[in-house]
Amino acid sequence: xxxxxxxGIGKRLVAAIVDGLIAGIPSSIPILGxxxxxxxxxxxxxxxxxxxxxxxxxNRSIGKKLLDIEVIPPSDATHVDWNVSVRRxxxxxxxSIIMIIxxxxxxxxxxxxxxxxxxEAGLILLSPDGRRFGDQLGGTIVVESEQIQRTRG
Numbered sequence: 001x002x003x004x005x006x007x008g009i010g011k012r013l014v015a016a017i018v019d020g021l022i023a024g025i026p027s028s029i030p031i032l033g034x035x036x037x038x039x040x041x042x043x044x045x046x047x048x049x050x051x052x053x054x055x056x057x058x059n060r061s062i063g064k065k066l067l068d069i070e071v072i073p074p075s076d077a078t079h080v081d082w083n084v085s086v087r088r089x090x091x092x093x094x095x096s097i098i099m100i101i102x103x104x105x106x107x108x109x110x111x112x113x114x115x116x117x118x119x120e121a122g123l124i125l126l127s128p129d130g131r132r133f134g135d136q137l138g139g140t141i142v143v144e145s146e147q148i149q150r151t152r153g
Contacts (some may be wrong), residue, residue, distance in 0.1 A: 004143035006130040007069035009121065012142060016092070016117070018063030019044050023096065031102060034109070038096035045071050046085035060145075068146065074139030088138025091116050 023037035023044075040047070044061035048054060059070040059080045071088070073080045080088075095113020098105045120132040131141055 004072060004141070007067075007142040007144055009124050009130075011067040011069050011144075012124060013121065015061065015063030015067040015069060018066055019061050022062060031100065034096055034099040034105075038093050038100065041093040041096055042086045042089050043082060044085065044089060045080045046082050049079065050082060064142070068144065069142055070145045071138075071140045071142055080138075080140065084138050084140065088134040088140050090137065091120060091132070091134045 019041070023040045026033040026036040029036070043050075045059065045064070048057035048062065048065075049059070057065060059073060064070055071080050071084075073084055077084060092113075094116050095109045095111075097109075098112050099109030101109075120134065123132040124130050129141060135141055
């Protein structure tokens with residue numbers, strides 16, 4: 001069994017901010033913007049790889065690629081597919097999902113997103129293996145990528 005060094009909270013936080021900014025780009029479009037943002041957050045760890053087949057995006061969102069970290073998929077999977085990505089990112093998408101509701105959702109969604117994000121960050125810090133609730137749902141762990149490159153190559 002290969003041992004990986006888990007990704008630190010700093011790298012995970014910066015990657016999440018990058019992905020959050022990408023998800024927020026369409027936010028000025030009423031109703032449709034939050035839907036697009038939600039779809040990105042849910043699919044971010046599979047999106048680029050599934051659409052392009054680019055190996056450098058295997059198990060990585062855009063933010064994770066920039067920070068050189070990636071998701072180790074469940075033991076029965078060869079890569080993070082749409083299903084795994086949605087399962088692991090559903091907690092992070094809750095605020096965006098609520099923001100789809102006009103007016104009230106625009107107020108409550110960001111609050112829910114902030115609270116969930118803080119809880120997830122706390123879990124990364126406090127759990128022995130650095131897994132947040134979304135990682136537990138998806139059966140994943142986030143690690144430093146340089147170890148993956150040596151293992152694959």
